[in-house]
Amino acid sequence: MRILVLGKSGQLAQSLVGFAPTQVELTVWGREELDLSNLEEIVPRLLAHAPDGVINASAYTAVDRAEQDADAAYRLNRDAVKQLGLAAAQMGCPLVHVSTDFVFDGNQSRPYQPGDACSPLGIYGASKREGESLLQQVCPAAAIVRTAWVYRAGSNNFMSTMLRLMAGRDELGVVADQVGAPTSSDNLAQVLWRVLERRLSGIWHYSDAGAASWYDFACAIYEESRQQHVIERDVVIRPLKTEQYPTPAVRPAYSVLDSSALRDAINWPAIHWQQALREQIHQLSSPH
Numbered sequence: 001m002r003i004l005v006l007g008k009s010g011q012l013a014q015s016l017v018g019f020a021p022t023q024v025e026l027t028v029w030g031r032e033e034l035d036l037s038n039l040e041e042i043v044p045r046l047l048a049h050a051p052d053g054v055i056n057a058s059a060y061t062a063v064d065r066a067e068q069d070a071d072a073a074y075r076l077n078r079d080a081v082k083q084l085g086l087a088a089a090q091m092g093c094p095l096v097h098v099s100t101d102f103v104f105d106g107n108q109s110r111p112y113q114p115g116d117a118c119s120p121l122g123i124y125g126a127s128k129r130e131g132e133s134l135l136q137q138v139c140p141a142a143a144i145v146r147t148a149w150v151y152r153a154g155s156n157n158f159m160s161t162m163l164r165l166m167a168g169r170d171e172l173g174v175v176a177d178q179v180g181a182p183t184s185s186d187n188l189a190q191v192l193w194r195v196l197e198r199r200l201s202g203i204w205h206y207s208d209a210g211a212a213s214w215y216d217f218a219c220a221i222y223e224e225s226r227q228q229h230v231i232e233r234d235v236v237i238r239p240l241k242t243e244q245y246p247t248p249a250v251r252p253a254y255s256v257l258d259s260s261a262l263r264d265a266i267n268w269p270a271i272h273w274q275q276a277l278r279e280q281i282h283q284l285s286s287p288h
């Protein structure tokens with residue numbers, strides 16, 4: 001199996017490389033190999049490479065910057081995704097694409113099912129939603145896996161930002177009224193490999209189990225890091241309301257995803273986010 005992964009420098013692509021099944025002959029492309037904003041290059045480059053499967057882990061992921069940079073966000077998250085779908089459909093090869101909890105407005109109080117109505121609040125979520133819709137039109141066999149709050153030891157994400165702040169500050173405030181599910185990039189990567197292997201199609205949800213606010217997540221990062229001696233100093237973490245931490249993009253207040261259908265389809269256990277966090281912090285305390 002010759003599999004092409006897109007998004008080389010990103011955290012998810014790095015996890016996909018780390019967890020690639022042994023029988024897979026892997027090629028990983030980043031911006032240098034194929035700049036996905038050059039839309040007209042996508043189909044010919046993929047047809048020339050002729051992979052047996054594609055996992056798209058690339059995206060315009062700067063949620064706040066997207067509000068001022070909508071053209072670039074739509075180009076990557078909608079238009080490039082359509083081109084990937086066209087290429088996969090022509091080749092008849094499976095395509096696994098990754099989307100986001102930000103397609104929802106967060107007004108629900110129970111975990112979101114894949115079929116729940118989408119109503120994104122910002123440009124990032126809207127561009128990802130339009131990418132999903134176009135992909136389903138041009139390549140109905142594609143699998144779309146929505147995920148949330150992705151992090152990985154050693155990459156840039158909420159966890160690494162918290163650890164950097166905790167290393168230098170005695171006190172920090174973190175938003176406590178936005179609830180989601182922190183998701184280990186390593187767990188997500190293993191799930192995506194199974195989705196590809198089983199040739200799933202349609203929209204699915206995956207996040208690690210449980211729910212947390214950003215404040216809960218920050219407190220758990222701190223406690224785990226103290227226990228595993230990644231942080232050796234006292235830091236006070238205070239809960240903030242969203243109004244106290246304004247950002248250019250509005251984020252859903254509640255975006256927990258119901259992953260049960262996908263877990264059943266691929267026979268994957270419910271891994272609580274706190275357990276996954278412990279494993280990621282462990283990688284920082286004993287790097288190999």
Ligand SMILES: NC(=O)c1ccc[n+]([C@@H]2O[C@H](COP(=O)([O-])OP(=O)(O)OC[C@H]3O[C@@H](n4cnc5c(N)ncnc54)[C@H](OP(=O)(O)O)[C@@H]3O)[C@@H](O)[C@H]2O)c1
Binds near residue numbers: 059
């Ligand atoms: N991170 C989260 O919390 C989160 C939550 C929900 C869903 N997701 C989704 O999960 C997927 C993976 O996210 P991630 O966290 O791994 O993102 P990431 O770390 O920001 O990686 C995104 C990747 O896309 C690449 N990319 C951006 N513009 C490109 C272009 N024009 N041409 C080629 N490559 C380009 C980036 O390359 P450069 O480094 O060169 O820019 C980077 O390698 C995305 O679909 C994202 O929307 C993420």
